[in-house]
Every structure is written in structure tokens, then in C-alpha cells.
Amino acid sequence: xxxxYQILGLKRDATADDIRVAYRKLxxxxxxxxxxxxxxxxxxxxxxxxxxDLLADPEKRGKFDRGEIDAAGAPRHSERQYYRDYADDGGxxxxxxxxxxxxxxDPDDLESFFSQAFGGRGFAGGRPxxxxxxxxxLSVDFLDAANGATKRLTLPDGKVLDVTIPxxxxxxxxxxxxxxxxxxxxxxxxxDALIEVSVAPHRLFRREGDDVIIEVNMSLREAVLGAKxxxxxxxxxxxxxxxxxxxxxxxxxxxxRGIGQGHQFVELKxxxxxxxxxxxxxxxxxxxxxxxxxxxxxxLDP
Amino acid sequence: MMKFTLLIAQFTDLSAAELESWxxxxxxxxxxxxxxxxxxxxxxxxxxxxxLIYDLRRHLATPEDLIPMVLALLDQVYELRCSLHDVQSAxxxxxxxxxxxxxxxxxxx
Numbered sequence: 001x002x003x004x005y006q007i008l009g010l011k012r013d014a015t016a017d018d019i020r021v022a023y024r025k026l027x028x029x030x031x032x033x034x035x036x037x038x039x040x041x042x043x044x045x046x047x048x049x050x051x052x053d054l055l056a057d058p059e060k061r062g063k064f065d066r067g068e069i070d071a072a073g074a075p076r077h078s079e080r081q082y083y084r085d086y087a088d089d090g091g092x093x094x095x096x097x098x099x100x101x102x103x104x105x106d107p108d109d110l111e112s113f114f115s116q117a118f119g120g121r122g123f124a125g126g127r128p129x130x131x132x133x134x135x136x137x138l139s140v141d142f143l144d145a146a147n148g149a150t151k152r153l154t155l156p157d158g159k160v161l162d163v164t165i166p167x168x169x170x171x172x173x174x175x176x177x178x179x180x181x182x183x184x185x186x187x188x189x190x191x192d193a194l195i196e197v198s199v200a201p202h203r204l205f206r207r208e209g210d211d212v213i214i215e216v217n218m219s220l221r222e223a224v225l226g227a228k229x230x231x232x233x234x235x236x237x238x239x240x241x242x243x244x245x246x247x248x249x250x251x252x253x254x255x256x257r258g259i260g261q262g263h264q265f266v267e268l269k270x271x272x273x274x275x276x277x278x279x280x281x282x283x284x285x286x287x288x289x290x291x292x293x294x295x296x297x298x299x300l301d302p
Numbered sequence: 303m304m305k306f307t308l309l310i311a312q313f314t315d316l317s318a319a320e321l322e323s324w325x326x327x328x329x330x331x332x333x334x335x336x337x338x339x340x341x342x343x344x345x346x347x348x349x350x351x352x353x354l355i356y357d358l359r360r361h362l363a364t365p366e367d368l369i370p371m372v373l374a375l376l377d378q379v380y381e382l383r384c385s386l387h388d389v390q391s392a393x394x395x396x397x398x399x400x401x402x403x404x405x406x407x408x409x410x411x
Contacts, residue, residue, distance in 0.1 A: 023361075024361070024362060024363055027357075027361050027362055028362050031357060031361075031362065033354045033357070033376065034376070036379065036380060036383060037383070049361075080353070081346060081349075081350050082350060082353075082354070083347070083350040083351050083353070083354040083376075084380070085350065086346060086347035086350055087347065087350075087376075087377075087380040088380055088383055088384075094331060094347075095331070095347070095351065095373075095377050095380075
């Protein structure tokens with residue numbers, strides 16, 4: 001078995017929630033009973049379940065992380081009969097909306113004839129097979145997804161794929177590498193590699209559409225008097241002006257500093273001095289504001 | 303074939319009450335073999351269907367009220383595939399010229 005983190009498209013430091021979410025997403029897609037026409041679904045589902053069993057158990061995950069067991073030590077999923085094995089065997093079952101008699105259907109896979117019709121393949125010369133795609137998952141950093149990057153993906157067979165991450169790639173997007181799936185054989189074209197990319201969350205940035213949001217602290221002095229501060233953006237730090245008299249919660253827009261045409265927004269938070277400041281207390285006690293106002297005006301109105 | 307109690311024992315966290323509720327809702331239809339549900343007989347397809355519902359609930363986090371919809375859609379998919387199987391067999395029983403004509407017509411779609 002391959003690296004369970006890679007199978008689920010997770011980073012090493014994924015939380016239990018990350019694992020559950022990634023597993024559910026892939027299991028929903030590949031459960032064999034939800035994919036009666038896809039013979040490879042069973043193997044995929046087994047791989048995904050195996051990876052999940054290993055990572056969902058903190059003890060096994062710890063052992064795997066420390067290298068005490070390898071991924072092959074994950075519990076084997078014993079051969080199992082899926083619902084599709086009965087419901088899709090060409091016979092009719094009781095779980096039908098219209099229980100007609102059995103018309104002696106051919107248990108051959110349904111795709112054999114219709115793929116010729118709908119797959120646009122030639123009819124003469126035997127039974128051409130449709131090109132087979134391969135599915136992979138890849139986890140990329142927030143910044144790589146935002147700015148674009150090239151990622152190297154090592155396949156189970158040892159081959160290496162260079163995957164170009166286009167700038168602005170979104171979480172869950174699938175990239176298609178033409179001709180990088182199953183190689184061409186018996187008249188079938190080479191399949192494509194379909195790579196589902198998950199974008200890892202960033203410590204500072206978060207994405208809203210094409211905009212990038214970052215929370216930045218300011219001191220009381222900076223909020224009142226204004227300041228020039230340095231703020232990271234997805235392309236590196238830039239200088240930002242905090243105007244005098246800036247309320248906490250204010251969003252400063254850094255035009256064009258987001259993803260593509262998007263902007264970056266700096267959400268300013270107020271941080272008070274960490275220790276006691278007697279001079280500040282003394283000042284506030286004798287301070288008479290020029291504009292007296294009630295910050296809670298209307299709060300208790302019915 | 304399996305009895306109710308043996309089937310329950312295949313799962314670590316499926317209670318008799320939950321399986322009974324699935325039977326009550328007709329999501330799974332085992333064969334009555336006695337007065338109580340405990341005596342009902344589950345054929346292979348019923349067992350596989352219980353596993354499917356179990357997967358939907360436990361692994362895929364499908365809300366309970368969506369299960370009837372999911373099952374109804376799945377039943378229709380399988381039924382359609384069954385009908386397509388029949389069509390396919392009928393076509394494959396035709397002379398190759400007829401098959402070619404049908405394929406050509408389908409491709410023109």
C-alpha cells in the first residue's frame with residue numbers, strides 16, 4: 001500500500017477532522033455501490049478505507065509516523081460482496097420499483113457494447129477498450145495554490161509526474177494530464193491522469209473567492225496615532241499605512257494583492273499592552289474626551 | 303443466508319433497534335421466518351444492502367432522512383442498468399450489420 005497520507009491527500013500534520021473529511025469525500029466518490037459501472041471503484045475504495053483505518057486510529061497512526069509499522073501493516077479489508085454484486089448481476093431483485101420478470105440478460109459488463117456507442121470508438125476490428133484514466137490525489141500549500149507551482153508526484157509504479165499547479169487553483173479542483181493515465185494498449189488510447197488537488201489551509205492567510213484575508217494585530221498607540229507596518233502578502237511583505245484613529249475590525253484593502261484580479265484585505269485587531277501601564281491608567285482617569293459619546297447607545301432599547 | 307442476530311454480530315456498532323428500524327422503513331426486506339424480527343432470514347442481497355446502508359450512515363455520513371432518497375435513486379440506477387443489459391443482449395443477438403446500424407444511429411445521437 002502507498003502512503004496513507006498521500007492516498008487521502010493529507011499532510012502529515014492533518015487533524016482527526018481533516019482525516020475524517022478527506023476520507024468521507026473520497027469514500028462518497030468511490031463507494032462501489034455508488035459506481036456500479038466502474039470496476040476499479042472497489043480497489044480504490046479498499047485503498048481509501050485502508051488508509052483511513054490506519055490514520056483514524058491514533059495508536060496505529062503514531063506507530064506509522066514513527067516508522068514502527070509500514071502502510072502494509074494496515075488492516076486488510078477482507079473480500080466483501082457489495083450490494084452491486086447482487087443488484088447489478090443482470091437479474092432482477094425485489095429492490096425494484098417495477099418488478100418485471102427476468103429477461104435473461106447477459107451478465108457481461110454493460111459498458112462493452114454501449115461504450116462503443118457513446119465512447120466514440122471504432123466498431124470494426126474486435127472490441128476496442130475505452131482509454132483508462134488514473135486518479136490521484138495531491139495536497140499543495142496555500143501559497144503554491146495561490147501563486148502557481150510545479151509539484152512532483154511519484155506514482156506507485158515509481159514513475160514521476162510533474163504537475164503544473166495553475167495560479168489561483170481552488171481546493172478540490174481536478175487537474176487533467178492528458179495521456180498520463182494507463183498507457184495505450186489494444187487499440188485504446190492512453191488514458192489521462194486525473195489529479196484531485198486539496199489545498200492545505202495557511203497559518204495566516206485565508207481565501208474568500210479571489211480575495212485573500214489576513215488578520216493583523218495593532219497596538220493602542222498605532223490605532224490612535226496611525227503607523228506604517230509591514231504585512232505579508234502572498235507575494236511577499238509590503239508596507240501598509242494604518243491611518244490615525246483606526247477602529248479595531250477595520251479592513252484595509254490592498255488593491256490587486258489577492259489571487260488573480262483579487263485583493264488582499266488586512267483585518268486589524270487591537271491588542272492592549274500585555275502588562276499593567278500605570279501611566280496609561282492615570283492618563284485615562286483624568287482624560288476628558290472632546291466628543292463625549294456613548295459607545296452602547298441604543299443597546300438596551302426595546 | 304443469515305439470521306438477524308448473526309447479522310448484527312457482524313458489526314461492532316449496529317444495534318438491533320437500528321436494524322429493526324431499517325426493516326420497519328422497508329429499506330431492507332428480509333424474509334419473515336417467524337413471529338419476531340429476530341427470526342427473519344437475510345439473503346445475500348439483503349446482507350449486502352444492510353452493509354450499504356451501514357456505509358452510507360457511518361462512513362459517508364448520510365443523514366437518516368436522506369437514506370430513502372439515496373436508496374430510491376440507487377434502485378433506479380440498478381433497474382436502468384438491468385434494462386440496458388436486456389437491450390444490450392437483444393442487440394448482440396442481431397446480425398452484425400444490424401448491430402453496426404444501431405451503433406451508427408446511437409453515435410449520431
